[in-house]
Each structure stands twice: as C-alpha cells, then as structure tokens.
Amino acid sequence: xxxxxxxxxxxxxxxxxxxxxxxxxxxxxxxxxxxxxxxxxxxxxxxxxxxxxxxxxxxxxxxxxxxxxxxxxxxxxxxxxxxxxxxxxxxxxxxxxxxxxxxxxxxxxxxxxxxxxxxxxxxxxxxxxxxxxxxxxxxxxxxxxxxxxxxxxxxxxxxxxxxxxxxxx
Numbered sequence: 407x408x409x410x411x412x413x414x415x416x417x418x419x420x421x422x423x424x425x426x427x428x429x430x431x432x433x434x435x436x437x438x439x440x441x442x443x444x445x446x447x448x449x450x451x452x453x454x455x456x457x458x459x460x461x462x463x464x465x466x467x468x469x470x471x472x473x474x475x476x477x478x479x480x481x482x483x484x485x486x487x488x489x490x491x492x493x494x495x496x497x498x499x500x501x502x503x504x505x506x507x508x509x510x511x512x513x514x515x516x517x518x519x520x521x522x523x524x525x526x527x528x529x530x531x532x533x534x535x536x537x538x539x540x541x542x543x544x545x546x547x548x549x550x551x552x553x554x555x556x557x558x559x560x561x562x563x564x565x566x567x568x569x570x571x572x573x574x575x
Contacts, residue, residue: 409521414465415514416501417530418452452501455514468517469508476509479536479562483511487564490533497532512536525551525573535567547575 458465469476484491495511509515513532528535539546539559548563549556551571565572 410517410519411521412457412461412464412517413455413514414458414461414468415455415516416452416498416505416507417455417513418450418497452497452513458514468515472515473508475538475561476515479538480510482562483534483536483564487534494532494534521546521574523573525571527569527571528567531566531568533566533568534564537563537565545575549573549575 483494491511497513498507498510501507501513507513537548537559538561546559547556548559548565549572550565551573553570556575
C-alpha cells in the first residue's frame with residue numbers, strides 16, 4: 407500500500423549520548439575510534455530532513471496553519487506528561503543556530519495522507535507520538551499488537567509508538 411508521507415523534522419540519527427566517552431576527553435574530536443579510522447562528526451549534528459529543505463514553502467505554510475494545534479498539544483503534554491515533556495524538549499532546546507521546531511517539544515511533524523501501514527514500530531520517536539487525524543473516513547483504525555487493542559483515532563491521541571508494534575486498517 408502506497409501513501410504520501412512528508413517528514414518535516416530535525417534529525418540527529420547518529421548523535422550519541424556520551425555515556426561511554428573517556429573521562430579525559432575534553433572535546434568530541436579527541437575521541438578516537440578503536441580501529442583508528444576517521445569519524446565524520448558532522449553526521450552527529452542535528453539537521454533538517456531532506457523533505458523539509460526541498461519543500462520550505464509547504465513546510466512554512468503547514469507550520470503556520472497548525473500553530474494553534476501545536477500550541478495546544480504543547481500545553482497539554484507539559485501539564486499531563488511533565489517528565490516526558492522535559493525529556494523530549496531537551497532535543498529542541500539545543501538545535502543549531504537557535505533553530506526552533508513549530509511542533510515543540512517535538513523535533514518536527516509528519517504529514518501522512520491516506521495512510522495505511524503494516525505492523526511496525528517507530529524507533530525514531532522519542533518517548534511519545536501524538537496523532538492528529540483530519541477529515542472523515544471509513545476504516546483507518548489503529549491496531550496495537552502487544553496490548554491487543556484496535557480503535558478509532560481521535561485528535562491528540564498519544565502513544566509510545568517507538569515500543570508498541572502497530573498498524574492501521
């Protein structure tokens with residue numbers, strides 16, 4: 407099944423937490439690989455998704471159109487899930503060049519049109535995922551394998567989709 411999906415996100419896929427860095431390392435350039443090879447440190451810096459860069463006008467238009475929704479989600483998450491909010495927002499607080507995400511505390515947003523998926527997890531999602539379905543449709547229920555649930559989506563549903571295998575009907 408094919409569907410349109412556009413990721414308007416900041417990525418740091420190869421970032422490291424630093425828990426295993428040598429105690430005497432003063433700067434990331436002082437950390438050497440075990441095999442003596444070179445490390446491309448620019449891969450570890452947060453960067454905009456290719457789709458965001460190629461569709462800046464659409465990104466800006468959608469960010470403006472969804473501004474009130476993003477603000478509502480931010481407020482609710484901060485109030486109902488303060489620990490997760492704090493943990494998720496840390497990433498956006500250190501984006502290069504004082505960049506911001508319109509979907510703060512999240513590093514971006516994804517637009518899926520006429521989505522249908524097979525079972526999967528979203529390992530790139532940090533802790534929580536907020537789903538905002540638009541329109542009227544038939545079908546499209548979200549199925550969560552491990553907990554054995556299937557239900558209609560409502561605006562603002564929050565799930566840990568990085569750990570729950572899910573698909574849509």
